[in-house]
Amino acid sequence: MSAHPRLSINQATIKHASLRQAVDATVRQGVQSIGLWREPVADVGLAEAARMLADSGLRFSSHCRGGFVTMPEGAERRAAIDDNRRAIEEAATLAAAGAPGSSASSASLIIVAGGIPEGSRDLAGARGRLEEAIAELAPEAQAAGVTLVLEPLHPMYASDRAVLSTLKQALDLADRVGSPAVGVVIDSFHVWWDPDAEEQITRAGRDGRIASYQVCDWATPLPADVLLSRHLPGAGIIDFAELTSWVTDAGYTGDVEVEVFNAELWAKDFDEAVADTVEAFGTHVGTHLALPVRG
Template identity: 65%
Template sequence: MTAVDGGVRPPAAAPPTPHPRLSLNQATIKHATLAEALDASVAAGLQSIGLWREPVAEVGLAEAVRLVASSGLRVSSLCRGGFFTAPESAERRAAMDENRRAIDETAALAAAGAEGSAAVLVLVAGGIPTGSTDLIGARLRVAEALTELAPYAADAGVQLAIEPLHPMYASDRAVVSTLEQALDLAAPFDAATVGVVVDTFHLWWDPAVLDQVARAGREGRIASYQVCDWATPLPEDVLLARHYPGEGVIDFAGFTRAVEAAGYRGDIEVELFHADIWAAPYADVVARTADSFDRVVAAHLRETAVAG
């Protein structure tokens, strides 16, 4: 203890231990290198991280594997594959080859992570091809891409996780907008090979979402649960509209209880895209992420163990 004005200052209280199922999606500290993101997560007491391919590519897969293994963290997912809505062409072939590389990276990084790591590759389908208005055709090409990639993913032990995005992104990022659409696309495949992502930001508005979460549970297809909040007004760049849990209108109690009831016991990622968050110190962002998760999400979890 330190004397202060004749008195004694008690030692500073240690920060609370983050919930064991909290995973920091690396996009939340977008400008961090892979090493910085791993270090920030470990320093904050987190046990898991969701990775992105770009920071992995910056150091190379072999070095990324080494860094992940040294960190002692679980890997909850790798973002991202997909963007395969183009008609048959050199562009589509390149996209499919890139997805195979992403599958290989997912397998390697999950193997490097701590026990309980998930070999999950998040897929964002892609938008309507430039110069086209064929939304139906773009969705059909997503199904065709899954048919082509599923055997490769199965051989690698990787689960492809279709992420439906809010309809405002249908034109340029994802022609899959609802959990029902994602589950219908996944239905022809073994659940261990093709699953879905439940992301509160993208799905909160859908009146059928809780029924579809239950369906996903029955089918064993929930590969990832991602949380962040929705608040208006939206920024000019609507990609950067994600808020810390508890700062907006999403019912995290209802969502989280539904996902728990559906049988999901894996890591839960906080994934934030917001200019102010990206500009803040990494340690502050991770601490605030852990606090908001504990207050708004963890209170509704029955289980604390991550399924291996």
């Protein structure tokens, strides 16, 4: 099966690949877009990563990740916010190096909120500190041409990874900050269960806040490490026809990332893992997507 032109391989799907290996496997399997993670970029250096991306001809769909800014004010928080400033610079540089063509914001920095600080039970306070950090960073992101892409995570991650759990919470935060540099990602794994998902996806589209659409599947039983509980589309219970129609009807026409955290997939040869992703996406997601119009 040939790769759908809107498919993007999020590098987490082949987590153990170096940047060079990830780029090469993506190109060999005919995929046109890639989402990168900061650690492999740092391993080679930003300038070299940008050169690799430019030479590959791939589009750049997102940079993962910023955030983790829910701790109280102090040296640790300042360091975290400064690290997000560096992530903004990285996203801008990589977006400039990627091939043109995605109709979504190509300078997208995915933001994972962070959990409740150790020793605390103050969920509201953690959410408030997230909002303060986004408000502080938004002007700098806007000046750099980068979208801070809020990613609400499934509530099972609220304690340790993301106090932002629903699209409504993310969109409400974006509205309060009031910056066009704040958007959201719709991740199937995190929103499929939400009874308000259709309404909030429509709202996100109306407000111009959909910066990314990520897909993977949900299947039970969950493994002991629930971070590794994602599956390729078609291996679980998510209705991708319905969800994709909501995202499409909301006006999103950009790249669609497959982001899978799964130990069995990670153990495969990188080309095999990407080929499996191409097939699963084409069968279960791509059939519900309009083809892109590239200028």
